[in-house]
Amino acid sequence: MVVIDFKVRQKDMKHEISRKEDINSEDYLIEVKAPLVAERFRAGHFVVLLTHPKGERIPMSVLKAEDGKISILIEKLGKTSRELDTYKVGDMLEAVIGPMGNPISLKEYGNVVFASDLVCGHAENYAVSKALGEADGNHVISMQTFPTKDLIYLEKELRGVSDEYYITTMDGSYGIKGHYLDVLERLLKEGRVDMVFAGGDVQNLKRLAELTESYNVPAMVTLRPIMVDATGMCGSCRVFIDGEMKLACIDGPMFDAHKVDFDGVISAMNRFKKKEEEAMENYNRKEVTK
Numbered sequence: 001m002v003v004i005d006f007k008v009r010q011k012d013m014k015h016e017i018s019r020k021e022d023i024n025s026e027d028y029l030i031e032v033k034a035p036l037v038a039e040r041f042r043a044g045h046f047v048v049l050l051t052h053p054k055g056e057r058i059p060m061s062v063l064k065a066e067d068g069k070i071s072i073l074i075e076k077l078g079k080t081s082r083e084l085d086t087y088k089v090g091d092m093l094e095a096v097i098g099p100m101g102n103p104i105s106l107k108e109y110g111n112v113v114f115a116s117d118l119v120c121g122h123a124e125n126y127a128v129s130k131a132l133g134e135a136d137g138n139h140v141i142s143m144q145t146f147p148t149k150d151l152i153y154l155e156k157e158l159r160g161v162s163d164e165y166y167i168t169t170m171d172g173s174y175g176i177k178g179h180y181l182d183v184l185e186r187l188l189k190e191g192r193v194d195m196v197f198a199g200g201d202v203q204n205l206k207r208l209a210e211l212t213e214s215y216n217v218p219a220m221v222t223l224r225p226i227m228v229d230a231t232g233m234c235g236s237c238r239v240f241i242d243g244e245m246k247l248a249c250i251d252g253p254m255f256d257a258h259k260v261d262f263d264g265v266i267s268a269m270n271r272f273k274k275k276e277e278e279a280m281e282n283y284n285r286k287e288v289t290k
């Protein structure tokens with residue numbers, strides 16, 4: 001008779017944090033041992049983290065998947081991202097589930113842009129720009145936007161994997177003043193862009209969709225609706241693409257920007273705001289009374 005030792009199996013599934021550091025005052029990097037995920041990861045995939053058995057599953061983009069480890073950039077936003085910020089090197093995560101979603105199609109695009117203005121987009125920017133650069137026939141143009149100089153990260157890494165790189169700050173304290181959309185518009189006017197990928201703030205992705213469509217240049221954007229199971233079972237992450245319902249966790253997370261119903265995505269992203277605020281207040285209260 002074969003006896004399966006579930007305790008051993010569960011213990012083996014836990015993932016050790018091998019590196020953790022602040023990258024600015026708002027965001028941190030976490031590297032986790034996850035050999036099975038790292039081995040199968042392709043640019044465009046995402047993962048789901050579970051901090052502890054009673055925790056919430058949080059979807060995350062992947063910056064790097066190397067040597068059996070994955071690294072992720074996390075914004076200190078609400079309850080779970082702040083709770084995870086208290087974890088240290090050597091601590092275990094309950095689970096790292098993935099790779100989830102679909103990788104990007106790696107082919108010859110010509111002059112191909114990746115643009116990002118939020119932490120999840122910056123992580124994808126690196127993973128996708130690197131993969132596009134390794135594919136034949138691509139001139140990779142990477143663009144990043146930050147509010148201000150103090151918040152900048154990944155510049156050196158992105159310069160290293162792209163053929164052309166632009167950095168903008170909204171207050172003009174570093175690089176070009178303004179948003180990546182301004183730079184993108186200039187390159188589009190000059191006829192120097194064949195394909196655009198982007199991730200980050202959804203309002204700006206909507207603008208990017210309108211801009212690229214007006215120049216008849218294809219664009220793929222990452223959508224980040226609220227995901228609950230991230231396996232296509234709950235319907236939480238539904239989005240409408242060309243009038244058809246799709247699930248971002250299994251059909252995306254990247255979609256043709258010109259076909260996305262952005263207003264629907266934006267309103268769905270806000271539907272748990274009150275609950276998220278309550279969860280954060282409860283978490284803060286517990287921290288204070290510890």
Ligand SMILES: Cc1cc2nc3c(=O)[nH]c(=O)nc-3n(C[C@H](O)[C@H](O)[C@H](O)COP(=O)(O)OP(=O)(O)OC[C@H]3O[C@@H](n4cnc5c(N)ncnc54)[C@H](O)[C@@H]3O)c2cc1C
Nearest residue numbers: 058059060061074075078079080081120224225226227276
């Ligand atoms: C495909 C994908 C990739 C992502 N990549 C990153 C990343 O690389 N780095 C990063 O910091 N964040 C990323 N996110 C967003 C991240 O999952 C949420 O910020 C995180 O779950 C917040 O949890 P919280 O408890 O800290 O905050 P909460 O207070 O619970 O939520 C704050 C905000 O985060 C978003 N959010 C919350 N829960 C979810 C959820 N289950 N699914 C999607 N969005 C949620 C909502 O916009 C919400 O308003 C990604 C989301 C998706 C769908």
Ligand code: FES
Nearest residue numbers: 228230232235249
């Ligand atoms: S998160 Fe449940 S279907 Fe996508």
